[in-house]
Amino acid sequence: MIASLLVANRGEIACRIVRTCHDLGIRTVAVYSDADEDALHTQLADTAVRLPGASPAETYLRGDLVVKAALAAGADAVHPGYGFLSENAGFARAVRDAGLTWIGPPPAAIEAMASKTRAKRLLGIAPLDHVTDADLPVLVKAAAGGGGRGMRVVRRLADLGAALDAARAEARGAFGDGEVFVEPYVENGRHVEVQLLADTHGTVWTLGTRDCSLQRRHQKVIEEAPAPGLPGELERELCRRAVEAARAVGYTGAGTVEFLVADGRAHFLEMNTRLQVEHPVTEAVFGIDLVALQLRVAEGHALEPAPPAPRGHAVEARLYAEDPAASWAPRTGRLHRLAVPDGVRLDTGYTDGDTVGVHYDPLLAKAVAHAPTRAEAVRRLAGALERAEIHGPVTNRDLLVRSLRHEEFTGGRMDTGFYGRHLAALTTPAPDPLAPLAAALADARDPARSRFGGWRNLPSQPQIKRYALAGEEHEVRYVHTRTGLAADGVRVLHADPTRVVLEADGVRRTYRVARHGERVHVGADVLTALPRFPDPGRQHAPGSLLAPMPGTVVRLAEGVAEGAPVRAGQPLLWLEAMKMEHRVTAPADGTLTALHAAPGTRVEVGHLLAVIEEDDR
CATH class of the missing domain: 2.40.50.100 (RNA polymerase II/Efflux pump adaptor protein, barrel-sandwich hybrid domain)
Known part of the structure; x- marks a missing residue:
């Protein structure tokens, strides 16, 4: 029985593992870098051990320091989460050699599947050794790691050399392994995967399929379970091939086999020998806790002969601190507020007031909705994200809402080329035209910011405020009257520093307003208060x-x-x-x-x- 577990990770996955351990009565140990000293996962865990430094190479990728921390804190097991050392066979061996329980598959299974080239050859699939014009387009791909790093699409033979060099450099920096390979690039296929769970007694569960086709830079953005619209025969083939891959390497624990589905055929991509980021959608559909099951398998317990029956549909959206309209550039800064309405699961490693830094992945949170049908789950998630309070760095929230409501997605016709076709339309600004007025009126009612309070005996001159919104400058005029604030063409029904109610063309709208420095959040719109004169x-x-x-x-x-x-x-x-x-x-x-x-x-x-x-x- 595991009594104390070290989580060799950070962020939302570390918090998620800690919560399950606490539910099971297992004590937890966190590790943290200097940049994560006050991070949420360090606060949730029972104890925490510092890894000196800030970069991943100095901290979370130092397996020797992580094992040393586990022993120092009295842990008897290590869970790697995903990313970092989760698919590092050497780290798994070091954990076992230290007398600790490894929450994952055997090191030999990790090793067999860690290199995508070895995994493909194991399953009888050979990468391209020589590329000609007839092979184009092709995909240059890192043999180790994942997360879209070390990948380049090549459409001209003249670009292959530069793509190989760039992919090698990025893979070496991300995974410490610069090996890359080339394979055919399947245009506009669907990314479909099978969740596996295997025990040490010979039982292998397939927990349905997931569709992860909506991706940017080969990284998943929206995932769902089950994958919609798959023919029964194809779904059975995917599950059969996933089980064959697991049995071929003596797999135990949780794992995922990924495929690209195009023209009714399934092309093997890779096997991830760890828990996936998108595992919550499978948990919602099957009513299980995959982390708890991982722990049971590691303790030697046998799985039931068959998994629970699936029910309903689940959709997950990854909320990133990034600007999709600016080539997906990551954004940093203080996260003042992060909250979604009830009824949606939110997995996050942040709490209000935390700072999003530059050292790690820009993932803020994962929002998951479950409902009896796909249409209901999609609608629920889109509505929750639209009403969520996200105050801080620029995020992809608007893109997520629009993607979930796009006719290709709602119709189940999406593929990996979705953002290549629709990104421009999905990121075209569509701000609320009354948002600048709501910001100005809330500001006028803020005693800390308004120099003049309320009605005066003499006729009031219009007050002028300027805001930047969606790349444009807006000038707002309003006046103080005997009955309150007024603006041309709009009835001001209520205004205080956090809530403004306006009526325009007979329609009443309520705006929630929050100001943090010069940034003003009005509903989902983000404005910047401008000075009267530029600096x-x-x-x-x-x-x-x-x-x-x-x-x-x-x-x-x-x-x-x-x-x-x-x-x-x-x-x-x-x-x-x-x-x-x-x-x-x-x-x-x-x-x-x-x-x-x-x-x-x-x-x-x-x-x-x-x-x-x-x-x-």
Whole structure:
């Protein structure tokens, strides 16, 4: 029996594992980096051990330090969660060699499936050893790890060499393994996976299918269970092949086998020898706790001969601190408020007031809705996200709501090319036209901000406030009257610092308002309060190239130096932010007249990276 368990992870998955352990009466130990000293998972666990440093390579990827922490804290088991060391066979062996219980499959099974090339060959699938024009498009893919890192789609043979180099560099930085391989790229297929759970007595459960087709940068955004619209014969084939893969390596514990489904055929992708990020949708449909079952399997208990019967449908959306309209750039800053309405499961590693930093994945939370039918689950999740209070960095919330309501998704016709086709339309701003007025009226009723309070004996001059909303500047005018605040064309029924009620064209609307510094949240809209006069100190010279996100400069492109000619779209440097590398390119043809970045430089949003003097036309 496990008495004390160390969670070798952070964020929402660490919090989720801790909660199950507490339900089972198991004591918990957290590990944390310096950046995570006050993180939620350290507060929920019974004890916590510091891993000195901030980057993953210094902390959560140091298996020796994690094992040492488990022994020091008196833990007798280790759960790796997902990511980091969860699919590292050497770490699993080190845990076992230290006399601790490993919550996962045998190290040999991890090793067999950890390399996607070995896994494919084990199942009789050979990667492409030589690529010709006839093979295009192809996908360059890291042999180790996951999460979309170390992957590049190649459509021209001339681009293959650069794609291989970039994928190797990213894979080496993310996983410590630069091995990559090439396979055919299946356009617009569906990403479908099978959840497995196997015990040490020979029983292997298949817990239905999941569809994870909505992806950005090969990372999943929305997942659901079961995968909608699969023919029964195809679903049985997927489950059969998943069981065969598990039995081929003597698998035990929770795992997932992933496929790309196109033209009625299933193409094996990989086996993830760990718990998946999207496991809550399977839990909701089968009424189980996969972490609790992982622990039972690790303790040697036998599974029932068959899993519970599934019921209903579940959908999960990943809420990221990122801007989909700006090439999915991650965002950082203080998360003032995160809350969703009742009836939706929220798995998160953040609490109000936490800071979203630059060192880790930008995942804020996972929201999960379960209902008797798919349509009801989708509607419930979209409505909950729309009404959620998310105050802080820019997020993908609006994209999630629009995606869930898109006719392709509601009709079950989505595929992995969904965002390639629809991203522009899904990220077109559609702010509420009354949001700036609501912000101004709430501000006018805030004693801490309003210099003049209420009605005066003399006729009031219009008060003017300016806001930036969805890339545009809005000027708002209102007046104080004997009966309260007034604005042209709109009846002001109520206004206080957090709630404004307006009536326009006979329709009454209530707005929840929250201000944090110069950022004002009005419902789902986010505004920036503008000063009356711009700060000349914030102006930059023409041709200035500014950092689109906070991060670290990891490398410069070859030949990039002051005085060098550049062309529009040419890569200049790469920023590493939240476990991903982001390419920064020249905005126009010209000459690089100044360079303010070098490898290792830490930058914030808006940091001046370079100045390009455009060619005369």
